[in-house]
Amino acid sequence: MKSILLQKEKDKAKAVLPATVIQYIEDCAAKSNPNSHLISVLHKVQDHFGYLGREHMDAVSVLMQIPSAKVTGVASFYHYFNFSPRGKHRVSLCMGTACFVKGAGHVLDKIKELLGIDVGQTTEDAQFSIDVARCVGACALAPVMIVDEKVYAQVKPDQVGKILSEYGYTPKKAKK
Secondary structure, eight states: OHHHHHHHHHHHHHHHSOHHHHHHHHHHHTSSSGGGGHHHHHHHHHHHHSSOOHHHHHHHHHHHTOOHHHHHHHHHHSTTOOSSOOOSEEEEEEOSHHHHHTTHHHHHHHHHHHHTOOTTOBOTTSSEEEEEESOOSOGGGOSOEEETTEEEOSOOGGGHHHHHHTTTOOOOOOOO
16 A cells, blocks of 8 residues: 555656656666765756755655755755746846955845846746855956856956846836
8 A cells, every 4th residue: 555655646746757757766766875966966956947945845855865954954055056946047146355345235236126036036027036155266357257157257247237138128117
């Protein structure tokens, strides 16, 4: 009876994840210490969906036979993982010491003002998300803003609107 229930749970979990992730989990299960592959499995899930939803982590838990609290604990420990859908364009601002000293805080304020969201949020149209980085290793270019994979150097607050417009941003009209 227990194996029938487990198989039903596994079937439900497999319906949540893509075949490539399921195959990866099965490949990991065949190796020694299969649970040591949890982080790489979570990376694959996030690469596919763009974030780790509760249903994704529960499916990983069932298929890897790891308690869901441990899966959630591991995922929440690492800054890399996102728990909500991200926008089509990811706007990231370096907040390392050099960038901060050279005005990254003002640039971040402008990004938040124009997009109408805070760090870690996504615009209603799902076009933009804002993230911050502790350091991107480009201190000589401070402050640094990254949109998707493109790096913008020595960004000033008055340049933010123009940069975002390259990705489809249009200013919201003032309400009368």
